[in-house]
Amino acid sequence: MHVRRRFNLLAVTIAATPLVVVGCTADQKSAVHGGHARAASTPSLAVSPADRTKNVPISAEVGTTVRDGKITAVKLTDDKGRAVPAEPREDGTSWVPSRPLENSRTYTAEVTATGDSGRTTTQKTTFTTMAKPTTRQAVTSELLFTSKQTYGTAMPVVVTFDPPIPKEARADVQRRLFVKTDPPQPGAWSWESDGKQVEYRAPDHWKSGTKISVRSALEGLPIGKDAIGDTDHSAASKIGRQVSLDIDNATKQMSVFQDGKLLRKIPVSLGKPSTPSSSGTMVIMEKFDRTTFDTRGEPNGGYVVDVDDAQRLTWGGEFIHSAPWSEGEQGYTNTSHGCANVSAAAADWLMGITQVGDQVTVKGTEVKLDQGNGFTAWNVSWDEFIKGSALPVPAGLRPTPSATTHPGAVAGGSSPAPAPSKSNAGG
Known part of the structure; x- marks a missing residue:
């Protein structure tokens, strides 16, 4: 079942893995033997x-292998x-076009490598992309960012897939998922x-x-023999203030923190024993001023x-939400169908404090997330x-982490089902 969303999800349709055209880049300096270069x-x-080459996938990249030098210029037309703009992968193994190539078109890549002495080598390659497939299955995905x-x-950063x-x-799909962060x-x-789902995060x-x-x-x-991707999507956003919510079943209290400072404690009523809330570390997925649990x-x-x-915590239908009908039990007894029930005033206050992407930790309930x-x-x-x-x-x-990534570099792959079943079984 589905509920109305407060923020839009980018629908992406994908399918399986391309012939990834990549190589290796090596920057080898002249050796010195007995003091003589x-x-x-x-x-x-x-x-x-x-x-x-013909029948090249439109997801193709310009791969390079170089010895005794380094790549100093790549031109794709x-x-x-x-000109077709492209960016290098972090490891320098290939250049990734900034947009998908077109079907049944011919492209020319001109690559120049320069050695330590200043000598250069230039290679050209011309290739033709495949016709638009008509018989392959599309795999639907959503970019939930x-x-x-x-x-x-x-x-x-979350991407879901169906099937x-x-x-x-998965390795070929993951290699085509890119994230850049600044700083x-x-x-x-x-x-x-x-x-069904792949997620990207940093260690902290x-x-x-x-x-x-x-x-x-x-x-x-x-992707395999029978599927092919048909959508390319991008998104850019920023990270706001630090807010986290800790819910303790033992005390029936929610502690709300901002930048490590306790802002407020809120009484809660969690899931009763027959429909317990999940214990674990979750993230607020979406927020609704008003919605229907069916x-x-x-x-x-x-x-x-x-x-x-209402603020969603799980695909299975656990929310934090206003529950004026249980205000007498909040802080004392669990009466919900798995949600964290709070008072109408507290729920309204929380909506002004929280953001999608805030961490919510629940502990002490009968089941694990x-x-x-x-x-x-x-x-x-x-x-x-x-x-x-x-x-x-x-x-x-x-x-x-000990390495840093230049914010202008393409960070692909190191970091890309029915889609996960959504339920609004809150309460």
Whole structure:
């Protein structure tokens, strides 16, 4: 079941993995033997796709392999002579076009490498992209990170998929998911075991004021034999103030913190024993001034009720919301269907304090939060989180960050089901 959203989700349709055209970049300086420098050599260079290659996916990148030098220029043009902008990957293995290539078009890449002596080598390759597929399945995804928003410091970048991405395709999909942060805070991607959701975060919460831009560059990406991506989306937003909520079932109190300072304690009524609230570390996913909980067909449900000031915590339907009907029990007894019930006045106050992306921790209830039931990137340790990456995690992020990423570099892949089932079984 679905509820109305307060912020828009970017719908992305993807499909499987492209022939990723990448190579390696090496910057090798002239060796010195017995005090005498080796004779300067002209750099050797190879470029992919190979010259005259046909049926190249529109997700193709310009791969480079260089010896005795480094890449100093890359120029990509279409068959009308128009320049196609591109950015280098962090590791220098390839240049990624800033927009998908077009089907059934011919492109020319001209790459120049320069050695230490100043000698240069230039290679050209011309390739033709594949025709628009008509028989491959589209895999739908949502980028749950939208432009022009202010998110909380625990906000992960989340992409969901329908159908789920199989294990063998996740590395290629992840390689086409890019995140840039300014100031730099390197992070990693982690897949849920069912392949329906992948999340990106840094080892620590985002710093307030951080600017984050995301690109899910999945258009034209082949995934296996039968699927292909058909959408490329980008979003850019910023991180706001630090706010967190701690809910303790033992005391039936919610503690609200801003920048580490306790602002207020609020009595709560959590899920009764037959419908307990989940204990774990969650993130506010979306906020509604008013919404409808329709639990007909849900286990232990069957009711329809309008609620005010509701903030979603899980896909399964756990919310923080106004519950004037239980104000006498709040702080004393659990009576809800799994939600955190607060007074009407407290719920209204919270809506003015919290942001999507704020962390909410619940402890002491009868059940633990299921990984993947919501934005659960912070429900595990960093060491456990990075085990879910389909690509090797950079050494500096295993287990603590030491490397920094230039905010202008493309941070793809190191960091890309039905979509996760949403329920409004709150109460």
